[in-house]
Amino acid sequence: xxxxxxxxxxxxxxxxxxxxxxxxxxxxxxxxxxxxxxxxxxxxxxxxxxxxxxxxxxxxxxxxxxxxxxxxxxxxxxxxxxxxxxxxxxxxxxxxxxxxxxxxxxxxxxxxxxxxxxxxxxxxxxxxxxxxxxxxxxxxxxxxxxxxxxxxxxxxxxxxxxxxxxxxxxxxxxxxxxxxxxxxxxxxxxxxxxxxxxxxxxxxxxxxxxxxxxxxxxxxxxxxxxxxxxxxxxxxxxxxxxxxxxxxxxxxxxxxxxxxxxxxxxxxxxxxxxxxxxxxxxxxxxxxxxxxxxxxxxxxxxxxxxxxxxxxxxxxxxxxxxxxxxxxxxxxxxxxxxxxxxxxxxxx
Ligand code: 5AD
Numbered sequence: 346x347x348x349x350x351x352x353x354x355x356x357x358x359x360x361x362x363x364x365x366x367x368x369x370x371x372x373x374x375x376x377x378x379x380x381x382x383x384x385x386x387x388x389x390x391x392x393x394x395x396x397x398x399x400x401x402x403x404x405x406x407x408x409x410x411x412x413x414x415x416x417x418x419x420x421x422x423x424x425x426x427x428x429x430x431x432x433x434x435x436x437x438x439x440x441x442x443x444x445x446x447x448x449x450x451x452x453x454x455x456x457x458x459x460x461x462x463x464x465x466x467x468x469x470x471x472x473x474x475x476x477x478x479x480x481x482x483x484x485x486x487x488x489x490x491x492x493x494x495x496x497x498x499x500x501x502x503x504x505x506x507x508x509x510x511x512x513x514x515x516x517x518x519x520x521x522x523x524x525x526x527x528x529x530x531x532x533x534x535x536x537x538x539x540x541x542x543x544x545x546x547x548x549x550x551x552x553x554x555x556x557x558x559x560x561x562x563x564x565x566x567x568x569x570x571x572x573x574x575x576x577x578x579x580x581x582x583x584x585x586x587x588x589x590x591x592x593x594x595x596x597x598x599x600x601x602x603x604x605x606x607x608x609x610x611x612x613x614x615x616x617x618x619x620x621x622x623x624x625x626x627x628x629x630x631x632x633x634x635x636x637x638x639x640x641x642x643x644x645x646x647x648x649x650x651x652x653x654x655x656x657x658x659x660x661x662x663x664x665x666x667x668x669x670x671x672x673x674x675x676x677x678x679x680x681x682x683x684x685x686x687x688x689x690x691x692x693x
Contacts, residue, residue, distance in 0.1 A: 349378045367561035382604035386636030389611040396682045399689030401450040402443035402644035405653040410456025413522045418583035418654045447686040454485035467500035474501035481688045508547035512566035513559045545574030551594020552580040573691045578620030581656035596625040600635035607636030642667040
């Protein structure tokens with residue numbers, strides 16, 4: 346424990362460890378080191394954000410996707426996926442409902458679907474911003490050209506989420522078809538940041554072929570890239586993918602990594618993800634206790650919710666739905682935090 350203790354103290358003061366040190370901190374973890382990390386992560390988060398938790402209304406606009414990521418349930422070759430896309434009007438209705446419920450950030454997420462031209466998306470973004478100038482718009486629509494990202498930014502989009510998935514190029518190649526490139530993904534992230542988006546990266550915990558050394562690389566990448574947001578969640582197998590029979594990631598390691606990321610970047614916006622809530626009944630709460638300060642309930646129309654199935658048993662109703670905000674608020678209060686009606690920008 347002495348070795349771990351000094352690594353945790355170093356991380357707390359320097360916000361950085363070497364790759365070997367990250368590996369050591371992860372491989373030798375104990376309930377004791379997890380507890381210490383949680384306490385330190387919670388302390389720095391409270392110094393910046395108090396006990397507030399930000400909420401985002403997640404609108405899953407389309408499950409059409411041109412990509413064929415080996416882990417993902419909405420991959421192009423999944424013939425069992427019942428495809429849908431939302432119209433501008435439907436998306437705006439979600440925002441109307443979300444605004445009434447107290448959401449001040451709308452996240453439009455979807456597969457890479459060419460149906461959503463720059464023109465269509467920019468029209469949707471600018472309409473949301475016009476109607477709700479006090480709200481932030483976050484996009485999570487995959488890889489697009491620099492020109493496209495620029496247009497979306499100029500139309501008023503504030504933030505963009507694009508998980509890097511893994512910071513190891515060899516690992517990236519094992520999770521994605523040959524057509525997709527690690528370099529392109531990393532370049533998109535740099536471009537988004539350069540344009541001025543509050544930018545989010547992230548990765549799956551326990552994805553097939555992932556080693557501790559790879560996780561250390563993810564942490565080093567996060568350290569250096571300095572994202573405003575960072576989405577991490579356990580890998581959860583989906584039955585209609587090549588990874589159907591692979592093992593899923595654990596809530597325990599996900600929470601451990603949430604604490605580490607909080608200490609790397611004390612002000613980062615860190616969601617307690619749906620995947621974490623899916624594999625563990627108390628996952629959302631455990632994520633917040635470990636250092637997460639964002640939750641993203643589902644605001645998609647109920648008729649399509651089950652269709653956006655990235656992995657098996659993905660939660661979409663009950664406590665995951667925006668409509669159950671009161672219930673969610675109660676659960677969050679029961680662990681000592683509170684949901685606020687706020688855009689929830691990063692405190693710099
Ligand atoms: N398990 C967990 N997360 C997944 N994602 C996609 N498929 C899965 C899965 N099977 C995550 C990816 C993607 C985000 C939208 O969802 O990291 O970036």
